[in-house]
Amino acid sequence: MNEKLTHFDTAGNAVMVDVTGKQETAREAVAEGWIRVGAEAMKAILEGTAQKGDVLGVARVAGIMAAKQTPQLIPLCHPLPLGKSAVDFHTDEAAGTVTATCTVKVSGQTGVEMEALTGVSVALLTIYDMLKAIDKGMEIGGIRLMKKTGGKSGTFCR
Amino acid sequence: MNEKLTHFDTAGNAVMVDVTGKQETAREAVAEGWIRVGAEAMKAILEGTAQKGDVLGVARVAGIMAAKQTPQLIPLCHPLPLGKSAVDFHTDEAAGTVTATCTVKVSGQTGVEMEALTGVSVALLTIYDMLKAIDKGMEIGGIRLMKKTGGKSGTFCR
Amino acid sequence: MNEKLTHFDTAGNAVMVDVTGKQETAREAVAEGWIRVGAEAMKAILEGTAQKGDVLGVARVAGIMAAKQTPQLIPLCHPLPLGKSAVDFHTDEAAGTVTATCTVKVSGQTGVEMEALTGVSVALLTIYDMLKAIDKGMEIGGIRLMKKTGGKSGTFCR
Amino acid sequence: MNEKLTHFDTAGNAVMVDVTGKQETAREAVAEGWIRVGAEAMKAILEGTAQKGDVLGVARVAGIMAAKQTPQLIPLCHPLPLGKSAVDFHTDEAAGTVTATCTVKVSGQTGVEMEALTGVSVALLTIYDMLKAIDKGMEIGGIRLMKKTGGKSGTFCR
Amino acid sequence: MNEKLTHFDTAGNAVMVDVTGKQETAREAVAEGWIRVGAEAMKAILEGTAQKGDVLGVARVAGIMAAKQTPQLIPLCHPLPLGKSAVDFHTDEAAGTVTATCTVKVSGQTGVEMEALTGVSVALLTIYDMLKAIDKGMEIGGIRLMKKTGGKSGTFCR
Amino acid sequence: MNEKLTHFDTAGNAVMVDVTGKQETAREAVAEGWIRVGAEAMKAILEGTAQKGDVLGVARVAGIMAAKQTPQLIPLCHPLPLGKSAVDFHTDEAAGTVTATCTVKVSGQTGVEMEALTGVSVALLTIYDMLKAIDKGMEIGGIRLMKKTGGKSGTFCR
Numbered sequence: 001m002n003e004k005l006t007h008f009d010t011a012g013n014a015v016m017v018d019v020t021g022k023q024e025t026a027r028e029a030v031a032e033g034w035i036r037v038g039a040e041a042m043k044a045i046l047e048g049t050a051q052k053g054d055v056l057g058v059a060r061v062a063g064i065m066a067a068k069q070t071p072q073l074i075p076l077c078h079p080l081p082l083g084k085s086a087v088d089f090h091t092d093e094a095a096g097t098v099t100a101t102c103t104v105k106v107s108g109q110t111g112v113e114m115e116a117l118t119g120v121s122v123a124l125l126t127i128y129d130m131l132k133a134i135d136k137g138m139e140i141g142g143i144r145l146m147k148k149t150g151g152k153s154g155t156f157c158r
Numbered sequence: 159m160n161e162k163l164t165h166f167d168t169a170g171n172a173v174m175v176d177v178t179g180k181q182e183t184a185r186e187a188v189a190e191g192w193i194r195v196g197a198e199a200m201k202a203i204l205e206g207t208a209q210k211g212d213v214l215g216v217a218r219v220a221g222i223m224a225a226k227q228t229p230q231l232i233p234l235c236h237p238l239p240l241g242k243s244a245v246d247f248h249t250d251e252a253a254g255t256v257t258a259t260c261t262v263k264v265s266g267q268t269g270v271e272m273e274a275l276t277g278v279s280v281a282l283l284t285i286y287d288m289l290k291a292i293d294k295g296m297e298i299g300g301i302r303l304m305k306k307t308g309g310k311s312g313t314f315c316r
Numbered sequence: 317m318n319e320k321l322t323h324f325d326t327a328g329n330a331v332m333v334d335v336t337g338k339q340e341t342a343r344e345a346v347a348e349g350w351i352r353v354g355a356e357a358m359k360a361i362l363e364g365t366a367q368k369g370d371v372l373g374v375a376r377v378a379g380i381m382a383a384k385q386t387p388q389l390i391p392l393c394h395p396l397p398l399g400k401s402a403v404d405f406h407t408d409e410a411a412g413t414v415t416a417t418c419t420v421k422v423s424g425q426t427g428v429e430m431e432a433l434t435g436v437s438v439a440l441l442t443i444y445d446m447l448k449a450i451d452k453g454m455e456i457g458g459i460r461l462m463k464k465t466g467g468k469s470g471t472f473c474r
Numbered sequence: 475m476n477e478k479l480t481h482f483d484t485a486g487n488a489v490m491v492d493v494t495g496k497q498e499t500a501r502e503a504v505a506e507g508w509i510r511v512g513a514e515a516m517k518a519i520l521e522g523t524a525q526k527g528d529v530l531g532v533a534r535v536a537g538i539m540a541a542k543q544t545p546q547l548i549p550l551c552h553p554l555p556l557g558k559s560a561v562d563f564h565t566d567e568a569a570g571t572v573t574a575t576c577t578v579k580v581s582g583q584t585g586v587e588m589e590a591l592t593g594v595s596v597a598l599l600t601i602y603d604m605l606k607a608i609d610k611g612m613e614i615g616g617i618r619l620m621k622k623t624g625g626k627s628g629t630f631c632r
Numbered sequence: 633m634n635e636k637l638t639h640f641d642t643a644g645n646a647v648m649v650d651v652t653g654k655q656e657t658a659r660e661a662v663a664e665g666w667i668r669v670g671a672e673a674m675k676a677i678l679e680g681t682a683q684k685g686d687v688l689g690v691a692r693v694a695g696i697m698a699a700k701q702t703p704q705l706i707p708l709c710h711p712l713p714l715g716k717s718a719v720d721f722h723t724d725e726a727a728g729t730v731t732a733t734c735t736v737k738v739s740g741q742t743g744v745e746m747e748a749l750t751g752v753s754v755a756l757l758t759i760y761d762m763l764k765a766i767d768k769g770m771e772i773g774g775i776r777l778m779k780k781t782g783g784k785s786g787t788f789c790r
Numbered sequence: 791m792n793e794k795l796t797h798f799d800t801a802g803n804a805v806m807v808d809v810t811g812k813q814e815t816a817r818e819a820v821a822e823g824w825i826r827v828g829a830e831a832m833k834a835i836l837e838g839t840a841q842k843g844d845v846l847g848v849a850r851v852a853g854i855m856a857a858k859q860t861p862q863l864i865p866l867c868h869p870l871p872l873g874k875s876a877v878d879f880h881t882d883e884a885a886g887t888v889t890a891t892c893t894v895k896v897s898g899q900t901g902v903e904m905e906a907l908t909g910v911s912v913a914l915l916t917i918y919d920m921l922k923a924i925d926k927g928m929e930i931g932g933i934r935l936m937k938k939t940g941g942k943s944g945t946f947c948r
Contacts, residue, residue, distance in 0.1 A: 004292045005202055005288070005292065006291050007288045007291070009876070012206075013850060013876075013878065014212070014288075014854065015875075016854050016872070018874035018895055019873045019874065020874060020897050026494055033298070057172075057488070058165075058373075058377055060487060061374055061378070061488060062377070064488065064549060064550065065231075066231055069227075069230070072227070072858065073220065073224055073227065074220060074284050075216055075220050075851045076216070076284075076287060076288065077287055078871065079869075079870075079871050083492060083493045083494035083583060084489075084490055084493065085490040086483070086489040086490065105492055106494065108871065109871075113290060113294075117283055117298075118280075118283060121279045122279075125232055125272065125276060125279060126232050126233060129232050129234060130172075130234065132271060132272075133162045133164050134163065136271075136306070136314050139300065140191070140299070140302070141298070141300060141301065143297065144297040145294055145295075148294070156294050158295070171404065172377060172380070173400075174398070174400055174401040174402065176399060176400035177400065178399035178400060178421045184652055212844065212847055215848075216847075218645060219646060219847075219848055219852070220851070223707050223855075227704070230384065230546075233377045233380060234380065236397065236398060236399065237384050237395075238397055239710065239740065240648070240710060240711055241652035241710065242650035243647075244647040244648065246645065263650055263652045265741070266397065267397075320607045320608045321605075321608065323603070323607075330528070330531075330604075330693060331716075332717040332718065333716065334716035335715045335716065336658055336716060336739050360479055364486075370486070373488075374481075374549055378547065378548060378549050382547055385543075387700050388543070388701070389540055389547075389596050389599070390536060390596070390599060391532055391535065391600060391693045391697050392532070392603060392696065395700050395711075395714055424713065425715060425739070430603050434599060437595045437596075438595075440617075441588065442548050442549060444588070445548050446481045446550065447479075448588075448619075449480050450478045452619055452622070452630050453618070454618065455616065455617065456507070456617035456618070457614070458613065459598075459614035459615065460611070461611075464610070500810055531686055531689045531690075532689075532693055535689075535690055535693045538806050538865060538866065539865050543862070554869075555871055555899075556868060556869055557808060557810035557868065558805075558806055558807065558809065558810060560803075562803065579808055579810045581810050637921075637923060638923050639919070639920045644838075644844070646847075646848050680802075689804075690866070693865065694864060697863075704859070705859065705912050706852060706912070706915060706919045707848055707851065707852050707916060708848070708919060708920065745922060745926075746918070746922075749915055749918060749930075753915060754864070756933075757864055757904065757907055757908055757911060760904070760907060761797070761867055762795070762797045764904075765794045765795060766795065768903075768946050769935075769948070770934065771932065772823070772907075772931070772933035772934070773932055775914075775929065775931065775933075776927070776930070777922075777927075780926070790927070
């Protein structure tokens with residue numbers, strides 16, 4: 001088996017990797033993703049920022065809370081005392097997309113990529129939920145890690 | 159405000175829609191999404207099905223459980239006594255993708271699209287988690303509703 | 317022991333009351349409570365409605381989600397497929413109070429008072445959390461059931 | 475926007491404050507609140523301490539557990555490895571009140587006021603739940619921070 | 633593959649069984665288990681019933697709440713609106729055992745064996761937790777289904 | 791009251807012990823338990839390892855995730871940032887038993903016995919759930935702590 005596959009033991013069984021020997025360092029992860037929506041749904045989102053049904057405000061709260069729920073969702077993910085979680089949105093009316101960015105920080109023995117990716121995913125799913133009465137054809141994509149700092153494996157930047 | 163935006167009241171405030179007057183009918187939703195992985199990660203997945211580190215087996219369990227967690231993740235989503243939740247995978251070695259399909263059923267007063275979409279998302283995030291030591295450049299996309307039956311709004315098919 | 321104390325068996329042990337023999341009817345509960353804040357905190361809340369730090373928007377989402385979490389918080393409370401959950405706020409600048417009202421509905425075998433009361437409590441605690449950097453002397457009070465309809469015990473109105 | 479409003483970024487969006495740069499110190503918070511009950515309900519509570527339906531025993535467990543659930547309830551609250559959580563009750567038969575006090579401690583980068591306030595709130599809601607068959611007119615109030623030590627902002631005492 | 637293994641599809645993949653076609657009937661399950669403790673721990677338990685450290689009272693609440701958490705713990709278990717959950721204890725001083733019995737009822741499309749078994753397990757684990765400072769050699773055993781009624785498969789009695 | 795009963799204060803009330811003064815050390819706990827199953831169920835388990843319905847794979851994931859849920863299940867248990875969680879199985883066809891072993895590690899101020907015991911219990915309950923269509927007479931037993939290292943009380947070995 002691939003030796004880098006740390007989520008399995010030598011017998012191939014799933015395991016939550018032992019990180020107790022690792023150093024506690026400052027770690028940060030930034031993830032991104034988008035949802036593509038139709039014109040009517042986009043209008044509803046943009047009006048929301050003008051305080052008539054704040055789709056992005058609700059989605060932001062959902063994303064921040066989901067980052068904290070990550071170890072209950074991703075089976076082999078370590079529970080961590082997150083030090084920061086934030087979700088930002090960028091709306092591109094021409095392209096018909098809302099891009100979500102989630103930034104998570106921790107002082108800990110392992111990284112927070114999964115927290116950032118989960119925060120992005122749930123924020124986008126929440127947008128879907130709030131607009132699905134208007135548009136059932138929306139699509140979520142582009143969910144990926146943008147940046148990761150701290151820890152032995154060092155900095156990753158897309 | 160858009161009248162179809164049922165997740166807001168007339169003042170534009172977020173609200174969990176009242177479904178108590180709706181009929182209890184059989185409902186089903188199918189959602190789909192994919193993760194694009196590199197050659198080394200794909201190899202690890204394919205070997206996993208040969209019982210050396212079963213990435214897809216763990217991701218399947220994560221997706222099924224996440225569907226049940228949906229109302230705790232998506233703020234305005236109704237809690238429902240789900241009657242079925244299943245996650246399937248299709249691996250396309252040439253394209254370098256694993257496609258996840260989540261099917262959820264319920265006898266209830268509202269639909270299960272969000273449960274199916276959440277199941278797909280968490281299944282794919284779990285694949286990411288288990289392979290991220292090999293490949294940090296993976297991308298998740300194509301998350302969308304494929305089919306929806308039951309309820310007043312009728313059948314949706316992509 | 318008091319025979320009305322249905323949360324205990326005849327030996328005085330805590331028990332989640334058997335409601336399986338009860339009829340499934342439409343039920344609704346409305347609960348209320350307030351938080352008293354200082355002038356600076358009140359200003360921050362009122363500005364928030366003008367979209368610079370939407371304290372009440374976040375608190376509303378927290379209250380709606382908390383109503384769904386009630387059976388995980390209140391030991392002898394029944395899990396129910398809630399059909400509606402909504403939180404409204406009324407700000408009284410002169411009195412220095414924000415009043416929260418939570419309305420919960422269900423078609424079920426038992427009532428949703430605790431869900432409404434929990435929704436109110438967590439919405440108010442969230443306001444506290446978001447303003448505590450400005451004002452540590454805030455006080456939460458007046459948490460009580462305003463109305464309850466449906467079920468054998470009939471309508472209650474304060 | 476008010477600069478002390480650390481739960482919002484400069485654009486006014488909700489954010490879980492970054493505490494990763496803060497020092498890990500011993501922190502403690504004590505919160506209080508009461509529930510006012512009728513004579514019959516008070517009798518049931520007092521008899522409970524004589525082991526026939528221990529209302530306060532169940533409420534104590536509920537409050538301790540709720541303190542641990544705080545980051546899942548309060549959107550912008552940090553998850554913390556709590557080092558202590560305790561709930562005490564004081565019954566004033568003449569006034570018809572039960573006062574709950576919740577004490578929470580942690581060695582961490584941020585305080586535990588919200589945990590103490592949430593513990594108090596859920597303990598009191600649990601008393602309500604167990605007595606609501608006797609008395610629907612109970613009221614919860616006086617929920618406030620009594621003391622807070624540790625951290626940069628120093629000691630707060632009401 | 634064994635056709636009775638309903639938790640797997642024909643390809644052998646784990647699946648939450650489809651129960652949406654099944655009839656909603658009254659169902660009940662009773663499960664049992666014991667913990668064997670040393671003399672000093674037994675003394676502490678027995679004194680507890682005399683209101684000085686109520687081990688069984690806390691364990692009862694834990695078991696009742698755990699029954700409600702079952703679908704979040706057992707991957708392929710259906711979420712159900714439980715209608716009753718109760719935990720009883722029988723202490724046998726001579727044998728050095730405490731036996732826990734958990735009874736769960738529901739009107740639903742599938743049974744509640746897992747809820748009863750989970751309630752028993754967590755009640756016993758809680759006893760262990762509260763006494764482990766006295767006795768680390770305690771053992772939990774005899775966890776099994778005692779009775780099951782309702783549903784197509786009919787009554788099971790041990 | 792027994793002075794070693796740290797989960798109660800001097801008045802006999804349940805309390806989550808204060809560990810904030812304790813040293814953060816490396817701690818490990820190993821727990822074990824078994825499930826006794828009939829011949830047909832054993833056959834299904836053994837075939838599962840040959841990839842037709844992987845009972846133990848699902849149970850392993852359930853046990854690992856349950857260890858992380860422990861503080862939400864065991865009322866007086868401290869939340870901890872677990873550094874490792876693993877579940878292993880040993881199948882004894884002749885005896886008709888599957889033995890589960892759960893190993894949990896943490897750098898923390900208190901131990902992880904309860905996490906290891908909870909991981910074992912939920913892994914075994916999951917096996918029960920997946921095989922109960924074949925065999926309702928299965929029994930779970932032998933749940934006990936095998937080893938514990940770290941902390942002031944030192945090493946425990948059965």
